[in-house]
Amino acid sequence: xxxxxxxxxxxxxxxxxDQMGVVYHANYLTWFEMARTEALRSLGKTYRDLEExxxxxxVNKVECSYKRPAKYDDLVTVRTFIEKITHVKIEHRxxxxxxxxxxxxxxxxxAAVDRDGHIIRIPEWLVPESVTIHEVFSARE
Numbered sequence: 671x672x673x674x675x676x677x678x679x680x681x682x683x684x685x686x687x688d689q690m691g692v693v694y695h696a697n698y699l700t701w702f703e704m705a706r707t708e709a710l711r712s713l714g715k716t717y718r719d720l721e722e723x724x725x726x727x728x729v730n731k732v733e734c735s736y737k738r739p740a741k742y743d744d745l746v747t748v749r750t751f752i753e754k755i756t757h758v759k760i761e762h763r764x765x766x767x768x769x770x771x772x773x774x775x776x777x778x779x780x781a782a783v784d785r786d787g788h789i790i791r792i793p794e795w796l797v798p799e800s801v802t803i804h805e806v807f808s809a810r811e
Contacts, residue, residue: 678750680701680745681746682745701764702734702778704748724790725784726782726783727783730781732777734774737772737773737774737775738772744768746773748765749766757791758790759779
């Protein structure tokens with residue numbers, strides 16, 4: 671599969687840090703969500719569009735491995751990749767960089783559900799152009 675990549679730059683805010691000026695670990699998950707949301711926007715759609723179509727993406731799994739601390743006022747880049755898309759889930763990988771220094775690596779698995787929480791098929795329009803529909807729907811769960 672051809673990988674989709676999107677970069678989001680974030681300036682570390684004071685409220686995201688502890689008294690030592692180091693980013694609190696849970697804030698990386700917020701950054702991952704921000705990057706996913708903006709990556710979708712880069713494809714010409716929004717989460718609002720997705721939800722209005724009756725599809726909701728819920729986090730099924732999340733992980734983060736911390737390499738180096740991000741600190742107050744750092745300019746970091748959250749690099750987001752779509753690693754795999756099946757007919758019901760999307761797997762993202764994230765890398766958080768400060769210049770040339772890797773700070774963290776994360777992953778999420780998102781499942782597509784309807785308003786009642788039942789698993790549904792991911793809309794075809796959600797698939798990046800760099801990935802063919804054949805590749806998406808031929809993937810096995």
